[in-house]
Amino acid sequence: MLIGVIADDFTGASDIANTLANGQDGLVTTQYLGVPEDAAGAEVEAGVISLKSRSIPVADAVASSLAALHWLKAQGCRQIVFKYCSTFDSTPAGNIGPVAEALADALGVKGVVACPSFPAMRRTLYQGHLFVGDRLLTESGMQHHPLTPMTDADLRRWLRLQTDSEVGHVPAPVVGEGAEAIGAALRACAERGETLVIVDAVTDEDLLRIGQACADAPLLTGGSGIALGLGGNLIARGLAGGGRTRFEGVAGTEAILAGSCSGRTRSQVDAHARKHPTMAVAVEDLLDGRTSPDDLVAFIEANHGEAPLVYSSAAPEDVLAAQTRYGREAVSDRLEGLFAETAGRLVDGGVSRVVVAGGETSGAVAQGLDLGGLTIGPEISPGVPVLVSEKRGVALALKSGNFGGADFFTRALEALAGEGAVHE
Numbered sequence: 464m465l466i467g468v469i470a471d472d473f474t475g476a477s478d479i480a481n482t483l484a485n486g487q488d489g490l491v492t493t494q495y496l497g498v499p500e501d502a503a504g505a506e507v508e509a510g511v512i513s514l515k516s517r518s519i520p521v522a523d524a525v526a527s528s529l530a531a532l533h534w535l536k537a538q539g540c541r542q543i544v545f546k547y548c549s550t551f552d553s554t555p556a557g558n559i560g561p562v563a564e565a566l567a568d569a570l571g572v573k574g575v576v577a578c579p580s581f582p583a584m585r586r587t588l589y590q591g592h593l594f595v596g597d598r599l600l601t602e603s604g605m606q607h608h609p610l611t612p613m614t615d616a617d618l619r620r621w622l623r624l625q626t627d628s629e630v631g632h633v634p635a636p637v638v639g640e641g642a643e644a645i646g647a648a649l650r651a652c653a654e655r656g657e658t659l660v661i662v663d664a665v666t667d668e669d670l671l672r673i674g675q676a677c678a679d680a681p682l683l684t685g686g687s688g689i690a691l692g693l694g695g696n697l698i699a700r701g702l703a704g705g706g707r708t709r710f711e712g713v714a715g716t717e718a719i720l721a722g723s724c725s726g727r728t729r730s731q732v733d734a735h736a737r738k739h740p741t742m743a744v745a746v747e748d749l750l751d752g753r754t755s756p757d758d759l760v761a762f763i764e765a766n767h768g769e770a771p772l773v774y775s776s777a778a779p780e781d782v783l784a785a786q787t788r789y790g791r792e793a794v795s796d797r798l799e800g801l802f803a804e805t806a807g808r809l810v811d812g813g814v815s816r817v818v819v820a821g822g823e824t825s826g827a828v829a830q831g832l833d834l835g836g837l838t839i840g841p842e843i844s845p846g847v848p849v850l851v852s853e854k855r856g857v858a859l860a861l862k863s864g865n866f867g868g869a870d871f872f873t874r875a876l877e878a879l880a881g882e883g884a885v886h887e
């Protein structure tokens with residue numbers, strides 16, 4: 464294994480696994496759910512460890528990330544990537560800074576890139592500020608996120624709230640000059656003692672230049688875009704052979720579970736509801752004991768073949784009302800537990816195509832399924848690949864809240880069945 468990724472949530476892990484496997488210079492890539500107990504297969508060139516460490520206590524996030532680092536180094540990785548969200552999901556007391564600094568300390572490096580830019584999803588970083596399309600992050604809907612409301616788009620300032628050392632910045636004109644200039648700027652930051660450096664990137668070309676500058680960097684941090692050039696670096700040096708896994712589809716019954724409250728997921732749910740059976744989970748029914756996994760399983764089973772969807776996705780004012788009444792953690796824990804138990808029972812009962820919306824929700828679901836290592840199939844839409852669990856004979860799509868087009872859920876089910884391009 465040459466590249467090791469530590470991802471702070473499960474959809475983010477499949478997002479960067481997609482970049483590494485399905486990019487222009489695809490590597491043989493496996494996604495692991497948590498830190499594996501056994502060694503990786505000799506064929507794996509890039510290994511992505513999915514953690515659920517975005518919204519847990521800082522000390523736990525640091526400990527699990529260091530455990531992941533330890534395993535990846537033991538597999539021979541020469542480069543580590545810490546993957547977080549392209550919308551920089553974190554609180555002022557959040558985990559990105561402490562985890563990145565702990566990894567940098569463990570690897571003995573400073574001047575480490577921090578770049579969540581993902582132009583394919585219209586997340587760009589300019590003058591140290593993160594944009595979604597033509598809006599600042601703080602006007603993109605992310606200010607209402609149920610767990611990590613983003614209320615400052617200046618990532619230098621936001622990250623600094625989370626770090627011990629000063630945060631550096633490499634501005635867009637330097638990035639535009641190319642790999643050499645970027646490398647020199649990062650070294651200057653390191654000499655000033657800045658452990659983490661926000662690096663502007665507006666286009667994929669910027670990300671490729673950053674990747675080139677960091678060809679020998681032991682550590683990079685960012686969104687999936689930061690991995691764009693990493694496979695090519697290795698293939699160009701003859702260190703990796705690259706290649707893709709053949710995928711022909713998984714037949715069988717299906718389920719869609721949505722726990723994301725993002726604007727994009729809510730409109731996908733609305734679009735799906737016009738043509739397919741859907742069941743809404745009301746938080747108060749769950750918390751007051753009127754809804755249980757039995758109800759969700761019964762609904763899905765009664766609608767096999769019709770692309771049934773169960774969702775808790777709700778508008779910001781309803782999320783806030785539920786959190787005020789029951790507490791933020793209690794609501795999330797109960798909803799995630801509900802989806803996890805439902806998915807476990809569905810897969811045990813033979814469901815073989817599963818689509819999940821939301822990173823935390825996907826983490827809860829996948830952790831409950833004992834899936835083993837996941838092979839990366841074709842891309843369904845930017846940032847979302849088909850994932851295959853050989854161990855369970857299940858194909859999955861784990862969709863980040865804000866990813867995918869209006870008809871994502873049906874497209875994903877088709878892709879899991881192998882409709883569309885066969886991936887070789």
Ligand SMILES: Nc1ncnc2c1ncn2[C@@H]1O[C@H](COP(=O)(O)OP(=O)(O)OP(=O)(O)O)[C@@H](O)[C@H]1O
Nearest residue numbers: 609723725775777782795798821822823824863864
């Ligand atoms: N109706 C609701 N009220 C309050 N909280 C909810 C509701 N529905 C879901 N949640 C919780 O909100 C959180 C949504 O986070 P999740 O990571 O699943 O989605 P997301 O943040 O949109 O996705 P991503 O992290 O991939 O961008 C989960 O913890 C979920 O349980």
Ligand SMILES: O=C(O)[C@@H](O)C(=O)CO
Nearest residue numbers: 475478548549686822863
């Ligand atoms: O980077 C992104 O936007 C996603 O991969 C993600 O992490 C959302 O949870």
